Amino acid sequence: MTEPLDLARLQRRLAAFAAARNWQPYHTPKNLAAALSVEASELVEIFQWLTPEESARVMADPGTAHRVTDEVADVLAYLLQFCDVLGIDPLTALDAKIARNEQRFPAPGPEDGAQDRQLPES
Amino acid sequence: MTEPLDLARLQRRLAAFAAARNWQPYHTPKNLAAALSVEASELVEIFQWLTPEESARVMADPGTAHRVTDEVADVLAYLLQFCDVLGIDPLTALDAKIARNEQRFPAPGPEDGAQDRQLPES
Amino acid sequence: MTEPLDLARLQRRLAAFAAARNWQPYHTPKNLAAALSVEASELVEIFQWLTPEESARVMADPGTAHRVTDEVADVLAYLLQFCDVLGIDPLTALDAKIARNEQRFPAPGPEDGAQDRQLPES
Amino acid sequence: MTEPLDLARLQRRLAAFAAARNWQPYHTPKNLAAALSVEASELVEIFQWLTPEESARVMADPGTAHRVTDEVADVLAYLLQFCDVLGIDPLTALDAKIARNEQRFPAPGPEDGAQDRQLPES
Numbered sequence: 094m095t096e097p098l099d100l101a102r103l104q105r106r107l108a109a110f111a112a113a114r115n116w117q118p119y120h121t122p123k124n125l126a127a128a129l130s131v132e133a134s135e136l137v138e139i140f141q142w143l144t145p146e147e148s149a150r151v152m153a154d155p156g157t158a159h160r161v162t163d164e165v166a167d168v169l170a171y172l173l174q175f176c177d178v179l180g181i182d183p184l185t186a187l188d189a190k191i192a193r194n195e196q197r198f199p200a201p202g203p204e205d206g207a208q209d210r211q212l213p214e215s
Numbered sequence: 216m217t218e219p220l221d222l223a224r225l226q227r228r229l230a231a232f233a234a235a236r237n238w239q240p241y242h243t244p245k246n247l248a249a250a251l252s253v254e255a256s257e258l259v260e261i262f263q264w265l266t267p268e269e270s271a272r273v274m275a276d277p278g279t280a281h282r283v284t285d286e287v288a289d290v291l292a293y294l295l296q297f298c299d300v301l302g303i304d305p306l307t308a309l310d311a312k313i314a315r316n317e318q319r320f321p322a323p324g325p326e327d328g329a330q331d332r333q334l335p336e337s
Numbered sequence: 338m339t340e341p342l343d344l345a346r347l348q349r350r351l352a353a354f355a356a357a358r359n360w361q362p363y364h365t366p367k368n369l370a371a372a373l374s375v376e377a378s379e380l381v382e383i384f385q386w387l388t389p390e391e392s393a394r395v396m397a398d399p400g401t402a403h404r405v406t407d408e409v410a411d412v413l414a415y416l417l418q419f420c421d422v423l424g425i426d427p428l429t430a431l432d433a434k435i436a437r438n439e440q441r442f443p444a445p446g447p448e449d450g451a452q453d454r455q456l457p458e459s
Numbered sequence: 460m461t462e463p464l465d466l467a468r469l470q471r472r473l474a475a476f477a478a479a480r481n482w483q484p485y486h487t488p489k490n491l492a493a494a495l496s497v498e499a500s501e502l503v504e505i506f507q508w509l510t511p512e513e514s515a516r517v518m519a520d521p522g523t524a525h526r527v528t529d530e531v532a533d534v535l536a537y538l539l540q541f542c543d544v545l546g547i548d549p550l551t552a553l554d555a556k557i558a559r560n561e562q563r564f565p566a567p568g569p570e571d572g573a574q575d576r577q578l579p580e581s
Contacts, residue, residue: 114323127259129259133248138375144511162303163308163312186288249371263497354561363579367511405545412538445480
């Protein structure tokens with residue numbers, strides 16, 4: 094492949110792939126959101142019985158590494174297809190969200206004590 | 216912003232954001248996969264009672280459009296952070312997956328009948 | 338089986354099953370909640386490309402009926418195990434929730450117009 | 460309340476509750492499966508940043524205990540409504556599944572070494 098990989102090109106390939114198989118009628122935003130959540134759960138399944146420490150070492154086993162990478166691809170594929178059918182630019186969406194989170198969750202200064210544990214946002 | 220948006224830059228901003236808040240101990244692969252699936256479900260929640268037709272029109276309402284875009288950002292944020300902690304390149308993963316799917320699900324030729332309905336992969 | 342089936346008995350069998358296999362260390366509330374959500378997603382997967390009408394007919398196909406029933410069992414199994422490790426009575430929890438919902442979502446009287454469409458709670 | 464709580468009675472109350480609000484058109488099996496998975500994810504969200512040890516202590520905090528119990532009720536409510544619209548008996552389904560799992564995952568005898576760690580089924 095000579096062109097660099099980028100999201101927009103992958104998104105076009107996914108759209109062409111679905112169109113060649115006449116899958117567009119299935120690809121409603123509702124169905125694509127469900128498919129995205131199903132793939133995200135398949136990623137969770139790999140980790141569900143692991144300790145935090147074991148979860149950090151999943152890429153050391155080639156079979157598990159392949160499975161994790163494959164589920165990442167599936168999640169990204171459905172996210173891009175969802176964005177495509179609704180006309181959402183995922184990079185702009187994330188850029189705006191990071192900017193908002195920088196307002197909502199100011200970084201603690203050096204004087205802030207460790208006891209003020211702030212959990213990640215949800 | 217003068218530089219173009221790209222995944223790698225957004226990924227670095229997310230990593231810096233988490234580091235400034237000392238969130239890395241929470242960001243195990245196991246926890247990030249769970250957070251990704253929680254955000255994907257928040258996207259599903261928007262669509263859960265909608266008909267397929269209503270689901271195609273969610274962007275017409277500004278409030279719902281904002282909510283959908285915000286959840287897309289959250290899903291992408293956790294996917295990028297998950298990939299970052301495990302050293303996975305999501306674009307390469309998706310490129311390889313599309314190539315495999317082109318083998319697994321050959322596009323039907325013009326002679327194939329509509330009765331051979333093939334559901335999208337799962 | 339001579340005794341009637343009830344939740345408490347099934348819960349005890351699940352606990353004995355896990356204990357005989359030394360699975361208790363894996364059965365933290367966090368892991369059981371993740372496993373519950375994974376099984377719920379496997380149920381969603383069966384329906385993800387179906388129209389609302391097709392989804393109402395899944396039990397007509399014996400293979401799909403078996404798959405749906407099996408996933409229902411998995412969801413209930415993890416829900417009961419989750420409740421067991423945390424000492425929650427699921428029937429009391431649901432009884433209290435229905436009572437609260439009867440307050441939060443008063444039933445419309447006969448004079449209320451159909452245009453006041455109220456979406457199910459989420 | 461003078462009658463004992465049981466699943467069938469709670470299921471009838473949920474059906475009456477939905478019927479009084481004209482929610483049956485929304486309660487397709489597809490939508491109820493999605494709603495079930497959304498509620499299961501809301502349970503996961505409570506645990507997503509907790510260590511295994513912290514997750515075992517969630518009931519010690521009254522606010523968190525209430526939230527966990529409430530999500531358990533929501534998961535059970537949607538599971539019962541899903542079973543109701545499809546004519547599935549969840550207790551019979553689980554009884555059959557436990558019997559099958561006793562065949563698939565024989566309990567280790569006392570001579571089996573701890574090194575033969577068998578992960579819980581998924």
